[in-house]
Amino acid sequence: MRLIHNMTTISESPPPEPPAPRRVVKIAVIGGSGVGKTALVVRFLTRRFIGDYERNAGSLYSREVQLDGEQVTIQVQDTPGVQMVDNVLSVPDHVSCSIQWADAVVLVYSVTDRHSFHLVDQLHQAVVRTGGAPPPLVLLANKVDLLHLRQLDPQQGPVLAGTLGCSFFEVSASEDYSQVRGAFHRLCCQLGKQQAPPPPSGSSAAAATEKRRSPLIPRPRSPNMQDLKRRFKQALSAKVRTVTSV
Incomplete structure (x- = not known):
């Protein structure tokens, strides 16, 4: 009697590498009341413009977008408007927490509201006071389509941005999506350069x-x-x- 024993070998191949975690970009949008912060955020994330909003209680919006060929999750924190009380900037706790949470900040004022423009410098100081390296910033002048209500000269925005050391955009949330997208895209690119330092060379890179x-x-x-x-x-x-x- 002969015993036939056919063996088949199972080779255990290594499991595939898990996908790399998707990069998350956290942006806080801050400014005075009524400057159009919510309209800008919604316009950027949905391409739509909605004219009327309820009083802003501070909503967090999230969406996956393509950024220079990379799939990125963008979280945008809309914040309540700040104001001056007895010549002192009153920053709600929600705004302070949003600044500390964010990787980048959008400072917004309206060209139809001179007061909102004067708030920007103090808002910038509030951002700097959070400690650590200052986050990337962009200055947005909204409502440029309302020419008959304009209270600020076009040169004032670029001068202020130069003082703050940040990029500047004049936009209209109601009329032009490309302007709004360009401003946020610029900010995301600045943040991406800061978050992606060159990898070390040689064998230490893999380690x-x-x-x-x-x-x-x-x-x-x-x-x-x-x-x-x-x-x-x-x-x-x-x-x-x-x-x-x-």
């Missing part, structure tokens, strides 16, 4: 990458491989026991 990834994305083991091996051995044993003589 540094693995060190950064390991606490966040542990390499998973296949939960079914051991069970698959066990079932294969059981099936193979049953096949051996039923072999007939030649």
Whole structure:
């Protein structure tokens, strides 16, 4: 009697690498009351303009967008308007927390409201006082379509932006999506350059990458491989026991 024992080897290939976590960009939009912060945020994220909004209670908007070929999650924190009380800037707690939370900040004023323009410098100081490296900033002058209500000269915005050391855009949330998108896109690009330092060279690059990834994305083991091996051995044993003589 001859026993025939055919063995088949199962090779365990390494599981695929998990996808890299999607980058999250956190932006806070701050400014005086009635400057159009919510309209700007909604225009940027949805391309739509809605004329009337309820009083802003501070909403967080999130959307996945393509940014220079990369899929990015953008979170935009809309904030209540700030105001002056006895010549002192009154910043609600929600606004202060939003500034600390954000990776980048949009300062907004309306060209139809001189008071909102004068708030910008003090808002900038509030951002700087949060500590650490100042976040990327962009200054937006909204409502440029309302020519008959304009209270500020076109040169005042660029001069202020130069003083603050940030980019400047005149936009109309009601009329031009491309202007609004361009401003936010510029801010996201500035932030991306800060968040993506060049990787170290040589073999240390892989080690540094693995060190950064390991606490966040542990390499998973296949939960079914051991069970698959066990079932294969059981099936193979049953096949051996039923072999007939030649």
